[in-house]
Amino acid sequence: EYKVPDELRALGYPEPVWKVLKSGFSNTPSETDPKVVELFQQHLPASQSQAATKNSNNSCLPSFQQLPRHNFQEKMLLAAIDPKREDRFRVCIVDEVIDQNYFKIALLEEPSVTAICRRDSETIGYIPWAIGIGLLDKESLQNMACSPQSKIAPKSLFQSHANKFKGFLAGQHLEYLSDELNLTFNIAKVLAVKEHILKIEILNEKDERRCILISAGSRKIFPMGWAASNSINLKVPSSLEKYFENMDSKEEEKGEENLEIKKDEMQMKISEKVIDPLPVTPSKPILKGYWCPPIYFNHQCYSASFLRKQRLE
Numbered sequence: 001e002y003k004v005p006d007e008l009r010a011l012g013y014p015e016p017v018w019k020v021l022k023s024g025f026s027n028t029p030s031e032t033d034p035k036v037v038e039l040f041q042q043h044l045p046a047s048q049s050q051a052a053t054k055n056s057n058n059s060c061l062p063s064f065q066q067l068p069r070h071n072f073q074e075k076m077l078l079a080a081i082d083p084k085r086e087d088r089f090r091v092c093i094v095d096e097v098i099d100q101n102y103f104k105i106a107l108l109e110e111p112s113v114t115a116i117c118r119r120d121s122e123t124i125g126y127i128p129w130a131i132g133i134g135l136l137d138k139e140s141l142q143n144m145a146c147s148p149q150s151k152i153a154p155k156s157l158f159q160s161h162a163n164k165f166k167g168f169l170a171g172q173h174l175e176y177l178s179d180e181l182n183l184t185f186n187i188a189k190v191l192a193v194k195e196h197i198l199k200i201e202i203l204n205e206k207d208e209r210r211c212i213l214i215s216a217g218s219r220k221i222f223p224m225g226w227a228a229s230n231s232i233n234l235k236v237p238s239s240l241e242k243y244f245e246n247m248d249s250k251e252e253e254k255g256e257e258n259l260e261i262k263k264d265e266m267q268m269k270i271s272e273k274v275i276d277p278l279p280v281t282p283s284k285p286i287l288k289g290y291w292c293p294p295i296y297f298n299h300q301c302y303s304a305s306f307l308r309k310q311r312l313e
Contacts, residue, residue, distance in 0.1 A: 067101040068159065070119035076153040077146065079130035080105060081123040081197075083115040086212040089135040091127065091144060094153070108146060120159045122196060122215035127152050133194045135213075161196040165216035168193050175227055175234065176202050177220040185227040185234045205235045225294050 072078075076094045084107075095106040095114060105124070107113045117124055130136035168190060176188040192199040196216045201209050214221065227234040 068119045069100045070103060071157055072097065072103045072119075072153060075147060075150045076157075077108070077127060077150050078105065078153045078158075079125045079127045079136050080115070080117070081213050082107070082113070083123075084110075084113045086214070088213065089125070089130050091136070091141065092124070093146070093150060108144060119157065122161055122217050124158065126155045126158050129155070129158075133197075135194055135197060161215075161217070165196050168198055168216050173224055174200070175222040175224060176200065177222070178202065178204075178235075183232055185222070185232060187224075187234070187236065188221070203237045205237055207237045223294075229294055 072094050074094050074097055078092055078094070079089045080092045082088055082090050091108045092105040092115075093108050093111075094103055095111070096104040098104060098116070102116055102118055104114055104116055115123075125135075127136065127141075131138045170190055170192055172190045174188050174190065175185045178184050178186050186202050186204050188200040188202045190198055191201055191211065193216075198214050198216055198221075199211060200214060200221075201211050203209055
């Protein structure tokens with residue numbers, strides 16, 4: 001860690017370094033302290049050589065050695081969610097092998113639509129698998145033209161996600177991140193579950209509906225309440241605005257009712273002169289209105305050894 005030189009500290013410039021630079025340098029050259037400039041130029045080479053000998057902390061970045069290697073070859077055929085419309089599975093071809101970890105696929109019928117994939121990508125799959133669970137129409141493949149060099153990628157090249165995500169059921173609601181740049185969240189409903197692939201219906205604020213296919217492990221879906229707990233506005237359809245307003249009013253009424261119960265119990269204790277040095281555990285109806293908002297953890301990100309998905313469940 002770089003320390004402020006004693007000469008600068010003697011002149012009254014405190015740590016950390018950014019405070020020294022802010023207080024010693026000015027946009028107007030005539031107002032810049034010449035002593036700070038001189039001392040800064042003297043110590044700059046030493047700090048640069050010190051920084052060159054230290055390696056940056058790469059623990060937060062995935063190593064290429066940790067990424068799964070693939071054995072896909074160019075011209076191989078596979079099934080994948082349409083990267084453009086996201087509404088169905090379509091036949092794709094391996095357009096380019098980038099390296100041992102990544103490869104590029106393109107729609108067989110629309111070569112201009114491409115996507116970068118890995119072996120463990122959750123949006124690709126074995127063609128017979130996609131046909132078997134009803135995600136790909138077998139009859140549509142009969143009239144599809146392809147190169148004589150093309151062949152269906154074998155099942156062994158794909159990573160299975162069958163038992164990776166559990167608990168999703170048709171009829172459940174969730175929040176969908178429709179615009180990453182503007183953090184726009186919409187309400188979505190699960191229409192069908194095919195192993196790890198979800199068919200969801202997205203509702204926007206204009207009550208317009210759009211159905212897409214998405215992986216259950218996608219970073220675009222969140223449980224209901226996640227946006228509110230992070231102070232992010234949720235785009236509620238006009239048809240559901242009254243429902244959400246009623247929910248908010250009911251929560252406020254419950255909170256006021258529980259507060260009155262709490263006050264009555266405290267008055268009873270005082271009147272009976274009950275002195276208990278240990279905290280008394282309130283009954284269940286009292287605690288109901290005093291729980292904090294739900295706290296969500298992304299178990300796919302590093303959160304130290306003391307915070308793991310198994311301990312949270």
